[in-house]
Amino acid sequence: MTKQRITIISLVSMLIFGLLLSGKLLYENKWLEGSLIKESQQISGVLSAEILDKQGASEMLVNTGQVTNLQSLCTQLKTISGKHPIRLVDQRTPELEEVYQQMQFAIQEGMVMGNFTQMRETLAIQAEQAGVVMNLTMDNEGIYLVLTQGEHQLVSVIERHGQGTFLPSVGRDYPGMNQ
Template structure:
């Protein structure tokens, strides 16, 4: 009668599992994440890149001031970043933009700019939204740039050494009731 030894089979299985997991981690690190970090850091305006793998993957991009962005435009810079990420990691990725918004800009954004933008989205009155944002920026002596595409509204604010970037998705336009 042949006897199957459980312990050597179990140890071998654990070693193979560890080898496979280690190989996958090395592949991700050297063939996916490092090249992605390098290509993202070559985009104009990108100062720092942090990538966290998971479900979904999270890419945190620290951007520099307006003048360092691609043509000084958040939308163009974000599009270049998104293209690189989609090419390397696919579409199930969360992108977060970092900035130097300490000081008055966060309060100003949350207190007024965000209200005008959300109101413009809700009413689908983007020309009024743009004029409200321009008026508010001028009255607060804030340099700004507001652009839009089919998916997002891009807002750049700068006052002195502080700058704030927001990429705001349009609200879902699907019909139906929500709870």
């Protein structure tokens, strides 16, 4: 009799545990991701967002439109992204990528040396020479750079302390981006 009770209690316990676990997974994967995507789309400059699972790791892929204040956009995204690192997808061109690559020397030097005023001046000169409009802001967590040329825009968040919140930004041809 007691052996039968133990068996029944064990089966009921495993059933309840399985239901709770599947409920938690359903909540995290469907409802939470759905609300996360819905909230992100209400942010100015965000066209769409999705959670992308790649090789066991997930990331929040954010498709940007014309961004006017990247720092504010990133602050809002950080508050809703939870544990997901954020990757911004912009409408870059090869010309904007080339300008950005040329700017890397000044950006890295500014970060290492802490001479952000000189970095800003150098980047402004490079942007002007390339015919690109630059918007550069920073806070204690990162440097926020927007390069605009006509309808095209390259956005980049360079973390100052390697927090891992923002992954390198990419263009629209990024594999996995639903267009």
